[in-house]
Amino acid sequence: TKDDFSYQLACKEEYHGVxxxxxxxxxxxxxxxxxxxxxxxxxxxxxxxxxxxxxKEENNSTLGFKFAVPSWNKKNMNVSLLLTNTKMADKGEYECMVETDSGDATATTSLSVTVMYKSPTMSSSPENSIKQNTNVTIFFNSTGGHQKGLIWWFDEFGTNCTESAELVAKETDD
Structure with a gap:
């Protein structure tokens, strides 16, 4: 009977995506x-x-989500979910519900997402012929991260000049 079943749905509590x-x-x-x-x-x-x-023998999925096992079928006990291109919007809690001929089970798991910064680039204005005791603007650019970064500036003597620098962070689509 449906009330007499002995199976469970096992999911890890937390996953970390990139x-x-x-x-x-x-x-x-x-x-x-x-x-x-x-x-x-x-x-x-x-x-x-x-x-x-x-x-009822049909798979329906939202773009970017699919069974982790490519040729999944109803006899396959691995019901893992694959996110094909993880985004920050994907972080959060997920619920997996399974109904079998022996009963139902539900499990939840959570996904955190990390965004890696790309390699930084540096430039200056003026670009060339920088003379001692003149003002120079230095640009440091890095993209891809999710949170506002912090940059520490030091002069040739190791003195921290961060307070005299202006940090401008711009949100982009990447």
């Missing part, structure tokens, strides 16, 4: 008997829309 890379939210049906999966649904906790759903 921006613009794949992220895997592992979830497996652990069972002592053969079960057939009837429905799998992955969604954001608190969200209405399914990110991935298997029901």
């Amino acid at each position: 921006h613009d890379q794949q992220s895997l939210l592992e979830c497996n049906v652990k069972t002592v008997q053969n079960v057939t999966i009837l429905t799998v649904t992955w969604k954001r906790v608190g969200g209405d829309a399914s990110l991935l759903e298997y029901h």
